[in-house]
Amino acid sequence: MNQVSTISPNDILTTAEQWRWQIGHTFHEQLMETIYTEAAEIADAAVTRPDSRPRFDLDRTIDRLVTSRLWGFPMMVLLFTLVFWITIAGANIPSGWLSQLLIDTAHPWLKSGAAAIGMPWWLSGLLLDGMYLATAWVVSVMLPPMAIFFPLFTLLEDFGYLPRVAFNLDNVFRKAGAHGKQALSMMMGFGCNAAGVVATRVIDSPRERLIAIITNNFALCNGRWPTQILIATLFIGGLVPAYLAGLVSALAVVGIAMLGVLFTFGVSWALSRTMLQGEVSTFSLELPPYRPPRILQTIYTSLIDRTIYVLWRAVVFALPAGAVIWLVANIQVGGSSVAEYLINVLNPIGVLVGLNGVILLAYVVAIPANEIVIPTVLMLTVLVTGAHHVGAGAGVMFEMQSEAGMITLFQNGGWTLLTAVNLMLFSLLHNPCSTTIYTIYKETGSAKWTAVAALLPVVIGFVVTFVVAQVWRLVAG
Amino acid sequence: MNQPYNSPATDACAACPVHHTANLRKLGVNMDEWDYVVALAGNPNTGKSTVFNALTGLRQHTGNWPGKTVTRAEGGFLYAGKQYKLVDLPGTYSLLSTSLDEEVARDFILFGQPDVTVIVVDATRLERNLNLVLQVLEITDRAVVCLNLMDEARRHRLQVDARTLARDLGVPVVPTAARQGEGLPLLLQMISEVASGQTVCRPRRLRRQPPQLKRAVEELVARIEAVFPRLPNARWVALRLLDGDERIAEAVRRGELGDLARSAPPMADSDMLIPLEVAQ
Numbered sequence: 001m002n003q004v005s006t007i008s009p010n011d012i013l014t015t016a017e018q019w020r021w022q023i024g025h026t027f028h029e030q031l032m033e034t035i036y037t038e039a040a041e042i043a044d045a046a047v048t049r050p051d052s053r054p055r056f057d058l059d060r061t062i063d064r065l066v067t068s069r070l071w072g073f074p075m076m077v078l079l080f081t082l083v084f085w086i087t088i089a090g091a092n093i094p095s096g097w098l099s100q101l102l103i104d105t106a107h108p109w110l111k112s113g114a115a116a117i118g119m120p121w122w123l124s125g126l127l128l129d130g131m132y133l134a135t136a137w138v139v140s141v142m143l144p145p146m147a148i149f150f151p152l153f154t155l156l157e158d159f160g161y162l163p164r165v166a167f168n169l170d171n172v173f174r175k176a177g178a179h180g181k182q183a184l185s186m187m188m189g190f191g192c193n194a195a196g197v198v199a200t201r202v203i204d205s206p207r208e209r210l211i212a213i214i215t216n217n218f219a220l221c222n223g224r225w226p227t228q229i230l231i232a233t234l235f236i237g238g239l240v241p242a243y244l245a246g247l248v249s250a251l252a253v254v255g256i257a258m259l260g261v262l263f264t265f266g267v268s269w270a271l272s273r274t275m276l277q278g279e280v281s282t283f284s285l286e287l288p289p290y291r292p293p294r295i296l297q298t299i300y301t302s303l304i305d306r307t308i309y310v311l312w313r314a315v316v317f318a319l320p321a322g323a324v325i326w327l328v329a330n331i332q333v334g335g336s337s338v339a340e341y342l343i344n345v346l347n348p349i350g351v352l353v354g355l356n357g358v359i360l361l362a363y364v365v366a367i368p369a370n371e372i373v374i375p376t377v378l379m380l381t382v383l384v385t386g387a388h389h390v391g392a393g394a395g396v397m398f399e400m401q402s403e404a405g406m407i408t409l410f411q412n413g414g415w416t417l418l419t420a421v422n423l424m425l426f427s428l429l430h431n432p433c434s435t436t437i438y439t440i441y442k443e444t445g446s447a448k449w450t451a452v453a454a455l456l457p458v459v460i461g462f463v464v465t466f467v468v469a470q471v472w473r474l475v476a477g
Numbered sequence: 478m479n480q481p482y483n484s485p486a487t488d489a490c491a492a493c494p495v496h497h498t499a500n501l502r503k504l505g506v507n508m509d510e511w512d513y514v515v516a517l518a519g520n521p522n523t524g525k526s527t528v529f530n531a532l533t534g535l536r537q538h539t540g541n542w543p544g545k546t547v548t549r550a551e552g553g554f555l556y557a558g559k560q561y562k563l564v565d566l567p568g569t570y571s572l573l574s575t576s577l578d579e580e581v582a583r584d585f586i587l588f589g590q591p592d593v594t595v596i597v598v599d600a601t602r603l604e605r606n607l608n609l610v611l612q613v614l615e616i617t618d619r620a621v622v623c624l625n626l627m628d629e630a631r632r633h634r635l636q637v638d639a640r641t642l643a644r645d646l647g648v649p650v651v652p653t654a655a656r657q658g659e660g661l662p663l664l665l666q667m668i669s670e671v672a673s674g675q676t677v678c679r680p681r682r683l684r685r686q687p688p689q690l691k692r693a694v695e696e697l698v699a700r701i702e703a704v705f706p707r708l709p710n711a712r713w714v715a716l717r718l719l720d721g722d723e724r725i726a727e728a729v730r731r732g733e734l735g736d737l738a739r740s741a742p743p744m745a746d747s748d749m750l751i752p753l754e755v756a757q
Contacts, residue, residue, distance in 0.1 A: 007703045009729050015700055016718035016726075019693040027690070027719050028573070034686040039607035042681075046642040047603055050634035288522045289601065289629060294656065 134322025177272025189219030223370030354469030429461030503534025521568030
């Protein structure tokens with residue numbers, strides 16, 4: 001700086017200090033008070049209020065209901081159950097169509113086309129049986145539920161319901177030693193954990209923000225809803241008469257989601273008493289007015305922003321994953337395939353926690369994206385059950401026209417109700433996907449906290465599934 | 478006071494669809510250069526992102542809850558032959574606190590030096606929203622108030638007089654209902670008039686502060702302007718120093734305050750975000 005001036009920067013600071021002494025520590029309050037007074041004056045001059053208050057205020061009435069101590073929580077459960085029920089009931093039929101089209105019809109057609117142009121078996125296997133089928137599975141399993149779930153969720157959001165949920169949960173979060181606004185980042189986490197982690201920026205205190213970041217993974221994300229919905233539909237819905245199946249499956253999914261919320265509270269509580277001790281900060285949360293949702297625009301944006309985005313991400317990860325699965329299933333080492341070898345290594349651990357080697361391997365393959373867990377599990381199960389004689393080689397998913405086909409496959413793979421329940425639990429309680437881990441690293445700038453956020457849920461997942469498996473086996477004999 | 482900005486003539490013009498479609502071209506994110514930078518500030522949940530989408534044609538996700546936007550979103554539009562870069566800032570109640578999302582907004586208005594700051598306010602909660610408006614007017618000369626959610630105000634049978642408000646605030650006030658696209662043509666026109674200097678604002682500065690406070694600010698402003706002559710918001714720096722803001726004091730001590738004002742504004746989002754420090 002080449003200022004020619006008799007006053008130096010230090011003079012400014014000295015003057016400021018002197019005035020601070022004179023004014024005292026109430027400067028901030030005095031300034032705010034001035035601003036408030038003037039704002040009130042200006043607003044008074046500009047606003048004319050209606051002479052009489054309307055006798056019935058709809059917003060107020062809805063608020064009393066949805067944030068009531070008695071009805072708040074039941075209404076929350078009811079609303080979310082309704083959303084999942086609509087999703088599950090509505091997704092079945094289009095899912096069937098898509099798998100009919102992409103897998104039952106298009107795949108054999110492509111295979112015969114490849115044979116006709118003389119494509120070598122390994123290339124058509126890698127491209128069609130690996131990459132194409134994995135992608136087709138992701139699309140047919142994920143697209144319908146997402147196309148229903150996201151618009152519904154976005155409508156709730158647009159209407160103004162989410163801040164009420166935050167309001168209801170605030171008290172619990174405070175008791176857990178966390179920040180009330182964590183309810184908001186948790187809600188974002190139900191869409192995508194990476195987005196949820198970024199959303200924690202609304203929390204001022206670093207301590208509470210870290211708690212929110214570490215526990216965000218307990219909010220069931222996009223990539224995991226389809227797993228929950230499919231497994232619940234197949235195994236839990238299958239336990240009851242057909243007319244109840246949809247509702248019971250929906251309740252099972254809501255149950256898992258709520259369990260995630262409980263884990264959020266529990267882990268926040270534990271963290272705030274161990275690694276991240278400190279005061280709870282207070283804040284004010286504005287309950288925005290209810291706004292009639294713009295249905296068409298909401299459907300448009302949620303389809304474009306969320307459904308297509310998530311689907312695209314899933315496809316991008318499914319393509320290489322499909323190739324990897326096909327390769328590990330077909331590369332032979334000492335008489336058995338690499339996949340069989342890996343599954344055999346993982347199987348004892350899997351069985352110990354009520355899962356199996358296939359599921360654990362699928363979770364390793366699916367670290368980049370949770371979305372591909374189910375396709376991977378299906379492909380690998382086909383491999384180990386030897387069901388591939390139906391299809392076209394190892395690591396290939398064969399045609400499955402119905403849920404019955406899928407459930408038979410799983411049963412051949414040794415699945416029981418315990419496997420299904422523990423898969424649902426493990427899907428909730430395992431490491432975040434690599435995108436989320438990277439986001440956590442970017443937001444915290446700390447390798448240590450990133451490691452905690454990544455490993456804590458897996459450890460909890462193994463402990464929980466282990467306990468469930470042991471108790472289950474004890475009780476069921 | 479001469480107020481060309483809300484005369485009935487412009488209103489009639491703006492209501493005509495030809496006027497609107499002929500002048501606005503939404504550019505989305507495709508912009509390499511721009512003539513003016515416009516910042517969108519406001520309390521949380523007043524519809525900033527909705528205004529942003531309506532002007533840029535982007536589909537920044539909007540949600541009915543405070544805190545939806547935590548980083549800046551940028552987009553562009555072309556209006557009457559000029560390119561505008563529009564920056565959607567996170568909602569904030571105040572510029573005087575220290576949370577990360579509020580800092581993003583504050584630093585941009587202060588150091589990004591937008592050509593126009595559009596303050597989106599909720600017409601149904603005017604008093605509380607004006608707190609922020611008054612703070613923004615303390616630090617910038619060029620602002621337009623977008624009196625949004627007029628549809629909701631009507632639903633609550635509130636009448637908000639934009640002219641009185643414009644007179645008291647000394648900047649243009651445009652009533653809008655951004656969700657319905659109502660009032661946006663006039664908003665665009667006001668933005669362009671303020672950006673080009675056609676309309677000169679005389680923003681209200683705080684008048685009711687205790688005399689002692691007033692003297693302290695005046696004395697400090699004089700000194701700050703002597704040392705940092707090109708600083709656009711000496712008043713705000715004075716207020717922060719009196720409030721004991723260490724970050725600003727440090728910038729003054731090192732003589733970096735002038736650099737902040739002169740150098741290019743921090744443009745990448747990540748640069749503005751201070752890494753989370755772990756409290757232990």
